[in-house]
Amino acid sequence: MKQVTIHFDKIDQFPNALAIKFQGFLMNCLDEDYVDYLHEQATNPYATKLYHQDEETIWSVSLLNEEAERQILPVLLNLSEVTLHHQESLEIKKITLQELTTGHLLEIFNENDTDNVFTLYFQTPTGFKSQGDYVIFPSMRLIFQSLMQKYERLVNEGYEIEEDTLDYLAEHCQIISYRLETSSFKLHGRGIPSFKGRLTFRIRGAQTLKSYAHMLLTFGEFSGVGIKTSLGMGGLRVETREN
């Protein structure tokens, strides 16, 4: 899979609103049949995130399977500007490309890495649904459930996750610190309950468990976590350390 990161001079609009406009722009650039196909997917094979950083606005698009790479990568790499609906063209300053292969993910899974403390930065509004309701506090179970689902559907092309594995993983994680606040992701005039901030947790247990978590979280930096990751929600950055 690939992550294309596009840098602009800082755009004076809220990231939430921009993320949705950029996603609309992207859909307009793609083949219509493929856009129709995307609309039918339970788990989108791409994710976007948009945020301001220092004097830049950064838009990042992850292509999570081969077909998404084939359809979307050439379009993104050939962009020289972005024209949003009813707005001036935005000049692209820089495009960077990052690759994450399933081979690299397997390497992480097989590594004897001793890092067992993970800090998750929820870079964009992040939300979960559980039993039909929005959840505005993260839990280790919801985080890993979402990552396992995305991983299974997009990488393994399976459709079911192993609930026992999820339970075991969640039970061995302990949240040790956080700084979080609610936010509301506006979409079609509705606000989707969500949160932003950071969360640090420690995993205790077998090496395999730590490596599996590390692999899922590395994938998560591409896939995002939770709901509506194609529209710009759930942007994730991960730091690891030993403890």
Add this chain to the structure above:
Amino acid sequence: MKQVTIHFDKIDQFPNALAIKFQGFLMNCLDEDYVDYLHEQATNPYATKLYHQDEETIWSVSLLNEEAERQILPVLLNLSEVTLHHQESLEIKKITLQELTTGHLLEIFNENDTDNVFTLYFQTPTGFKSQGDYVIFPSMRLIFQSLMQKYERLVNEGYEIEEDTLDYLAEHCQIISYRLETSSFKLHGRGIPSFKGRLTFRIRGAQTLKSYAHMLLTFGEFSGVGIKTSLGMGGLRVETREN
């Protein structure tokens, strides 16, 4: 019950450390037999909180039953300075006294108040224990469980809370926004897992339910919420509005 609030010029030390020193100072001012009695109580009939605000340090002591008022109030009202262990005397700038009667609490309970949105400010590190473990995310159930327990033990002099009432109350509250972060309350060299910040929730349902919650939270501004409120944890301020 009474709340004595004592103002100092800002003291250049962490509120956590100061709170424990001030509590030690208070115990030294009291009758020894009464201090022994306090040590035996499951629920302390007093609570303290200490925080910096603008150019002041504010120490607040709540006396939650008549005996605590009798034993502690004269001591506090006669203070002109506070001398902490191995430190210079701290001059008191102002003392204010606030009263909350059970009559006033009953008035709140009987009022046809339409406020149903409550914002809780956790002014000092706040923590809960559930099934032996520290809990670092607040939940409406833990908040009201703690307030109901303190209220029952100190005001009603009963010892059991009605679990059904607690469940019903918690189920009708919905957290709508928060900004929270973990903190660690240092005590005897250990850090007690806790959090600080604010949380806003809405109650839906019968007038009685809103009034009961309002009454408990008004009491909570005196009693504090959660564990170790006598040592300065769980300091609570509440704002209400209609929605």
